[in-house]
Amino acid sequence: MKLSCMKSINKILTSIAAMMLSTLTFAQGKEVEMADGLRSSGKIYVVVAVVVVIFIGLLAYLFASERRLKKLEEELEANKS
Amino acid sequence: MKGAKSYNFLSILLGIGLSVVTVLVLWLTIGSEMSQGAKVGISMVQIGAVVYFSFKFGWWKGLCVGLVLFGLTAGMLNEVPRLPIVNESIRNLYYHVPMWFAMIIMLTGSVVYSIKYLMKGNLDDDRIATELARISTVFGVLGLITGMIWANYTWGAPWSNDAKQLSALVGTLIYLAFLVVRESFDDDVQRARVSSVYSIFAYPLLITLLFVLPRMMADSLHPGGNGNPAFGEYDLNEGMRVVFYPVIVGWTLLGVWLADIRVRTKRCEAKLYEID
Numbered sequence: 001m002k003l004s005c006m007k008s009i010n011k012i013l014t015s016i017a018a019m020m021l022s023t024l025t026f027a028q029g030k031e032v033e034m035a036d037g038l039r040s041s042g043k044i045y046v047v048v049a050v051v052v053v054i055f056i057g058l059l060a061y062l063f064a065s066e067r068r069l070k071k072l073e074e075e076l077e078a079n080k081s
Numbered sequence: 082m083k084g085a086k087s088y089n090f091l092s093i094l095l096g097i098g099l100s101v102v103t104v105l106v107l108w109l110t111i112g113s114e115m116s117q118g119a120k121v122g123i124s125m126v127q128i129g130a131v132v133y134f135s136f137k138f139g140w141w142k143g144l145c146v147g148l149v150l151f152g153l154t155a156g157m158l159n160e161v162p163r164l165p166i167v168n169e170s171i172r173n174l175y176y177h178v179p180m181w182f183a184m185i186i187m188l189t190g191s192v193v194y195s196i197k198y199l200m201k202g203n204l205d206d207d208r209i210a211t212e213l214a215r216i217s218t219v220f221g222v223l224g225l226i227t228g229m230i231w232a233n234y235t236w237g238a239p240w241s242n243d244a245k246q247l248s249a250l251v252g253t254l255i256y257l258a259f260l261v262v263r264e265s266f267d268d269d270v271q272r273a274r275v276s277s278v279y280s281i282f283a284y285p286l287l288i289t290l291l292f293v294l295p296r297m298m299a300d301s302l303h304p305g306g307n308g309n310p311a312f313g314e315y316d317l318n319e320g321m322r323v324v325f326y327p328v329i330v331g332w333t334l335l336g337v338w339l340a341d342i343r344v345r346t347k348r349c350e351a352k353l354y355e356i357d
Contacts, residue, residue, distance in 0.1 A: 032163040044157060051153050059146060062338070069345055076352045 088142055096135060096143015100327070103131045103144075104151055108323045124322075128330055141334055148331030152179070155324045162318055166235055173231045174321065175328050180224035181249070183333040185291070187217045187340070188256075192284040195277040207273035208347050210280060211263065212340040214256055220336055221253040236302050245303040248290035255283050 035044070110124050135141040156175030164171060194210035197203075228246065229239035240246065259279055266272035295303065 032165050033168060034163055035169050048154050048157050051157070052150060055150065055153055062342075066342055069342060069349070072349055073345060076349055080352065 088139055092139050093143040093146065095138070096140035096145070097147035098143075099131060099135060099140055100144050100147025100151060100331075103128070103148070103330075104323065104327055107326060111319050111322050124326055128326060132330060132334075142338060145331055145334035145338060148327045149335055152176075152324060152328035152331055156328065159324055160320050162321075170231060170234060173227065175324055177224060177227040177231055178325075179329045179332040180220045180227065181291075182329045183336050184217045184220040184224065185288075186329075186333045187213045187220070187336050188284060188287065190337075191217065192280055195280040198273055198277045199281075202270075204269060204273055204351075205348070207277060208344050208351075209340070211260070211276065212343045212347070213337075214280065215260055215343070216336045216340045218253060218256045218260060220332075221249070221256065225249060225253060232302075241302060243302045244295040245291070248294050252287040252290045255286060259283055 106127055107124050110127065111120055113120070115123070131144070132141070135144040152175055156172055161169070161171050191210045191213035194206045194213065198206035198210060225246075228249070232241065232243075232246070233239040236243075259276065262279065263272055263276045266275065
């Protein structure tokens with residue numbers, strides 16, 4: 001009785017192991033995962049838009065700072081002469 | 082770096098237009114039926130010509146804006162090779178790698194100005210050399226941080242004592258030391274002379290650290306090392322090159338722009354002291 005029970009447990013374990021192995025090999029054969037869903041749904045553009053807005057904002061700040069610097073340069077030049 | 086060359090709205094627009102033309106021409110070159118070496122050579126010449134003319138006409142700020150914006154958008158949207166482990170993070174090539182390229186290009190400029198200072202003794206050359214080195218160090222630190230983030234998800238840990246990681250760290254530290262040591266001199270001329278000499282010695286050391294030593298080590302995790310599963314420089318497909326080259330130019334120009342602002346601030350300071 002005990003022996004047959006052990007045998008059946010053994011059988012179940014082996015079949016589970018085989019199943020896991022097969023899923024593992026299946027996963028390896030699968031195509032490499034990429035963010036296709038994100039791109040096909042179009043939402044990647046939202047991220048791109050956010051990045052662009054942030055960069056343009058920083059650029060505007062850079063231009064504004066440079067304008068102040070230019071004013072200072074001109075003033076110094078005028079003072080000198 | 083001729084200083085306060087005035088820009089206006091039109092020059093920015095023309096620069097952005099030039100960046101569009103640059104990308105189109107590069108796309109035609111790289112997509113054409115030539116050998117890989119010819120393509121790389123011709124696109125380098127094209128990029129060099131564009132940069133030269135943008136400086137000559139004062140359009141380089143617009144070119145910078147156009148190319149960086151192109152890199153930020155096309156870098157996310159273009160088709161990339163499907164590789165295991167790196168997956169979409171291969172796009173970091175458009176954001177992490179340009180930091181190092183821009184750093185090397187600007188440090189080369191810095192050394193040129195250091196040599197120029199030693200030859201002619203004009204303090205303005207020292208100012209330019211230092212500010213280029215300063216912004217390069219900032220780029221280097223950003224490169225290290227972004228590299229650690231990328232490494233965490235592809236190599237399993239942010240820091241794995243990889244040959245290139247270590248030498249990039251040492252290289253960045255050398256330039257940090259350069260910037261700190263400079264400040265310890267009170268005399269302008271002495272400071273300029275010592276830091277120019279330091280810079281001329283530091284530069285070959287950095288090149289050795291970044292390009293020679295990692296290749297001599299047996300197993301660097303970085304691409305280009307032996308047996309690396311990710312991507313070498315030559316695995317870059319054509320679509321990636323069309324984004325990669327402009328992005329390097331764009332970020333380098335942004336660094337030059339930031340350095341330019343600081344150089345001009347320092348010129349103003351120098352003038353103020355002269356008046357006193």
